[in-house]
Amino acid sequence: MARIDTETTSQIVKNHNGKPELLVQILQTIVTRFGWVPPETTRQLAEELNLSRADVHGVVEYYHDFRTKEPGKHIVKICQAEACQAMGSRQLTDHAQKTLAMSMHDTENNITLEPVYCLGNCACSPAVMIDGKTYGRVDESRFNALLNDLRGDK
Numbered sequence: 001m002a003r004i005d006t007e008t009t010s011q012i013v014k015n016h017n018g019k020p021e022l023l024v025q026i027l028q029t030i031v032t033r034f035g036w037v038p039p040e041t042t043r044q045l046a047e048e049l050n051l052s053r054a055d056v057h058g059v060v061e062y063y064h065d066f067r068t069k070e071p072g073k074h075i076v077k078i079c080q081a082e083a084c085q086a087m088g089s090r091q092l093t094d095h096a097q098k099t100l101a102m103s104m105h106d107t108e109n110n111i112t113l114e115p116v117y118c119l120g121n122c123a124c125s126p127a128v129m130i131d132g133k134t135y136g137r138v139d140e141s142r143f144n145a146l147l148n149d150l151r152g153d154k
């Protein structure tokens, strides 16, 4: 993903008519384009939208998708919602964390591991999303195979 710069941030604010009430949409646009919200972007948004840094920071912290750390090239999300939990997503999460040697929200070797709360694929639990593509009935061996595909694509 491209690196965010102050000019692009300003342009995104202008595209939303500089309206502070559109902060969530502005942040969504930034995360869609750049993958995360760096601290300097939080400061810039506060200045340009005439909000306090605490206001902007509070919104960034509230939403899971507004990452505050730069993600890896690949985003692996494991569903933690009820239907997936009933079908073993906690065990799958433990397996993923051990296999990748990292915790949720961490990034190692260009892979970011994150929780997600329902991918709309409950009938095929447990569900995983990798780089925007949803996979169902993911057991440990299927997870390993998906991971191998990612590692081959570094």
Ligand code: FES
Binding pocket: 079, 080, 081, 082, 083, 084, 085, 117, 118, 119, 120, 121, 122, 125, 126, 127
């Ligand atoms: S609960 Fe996991 S996809 Fe719905």
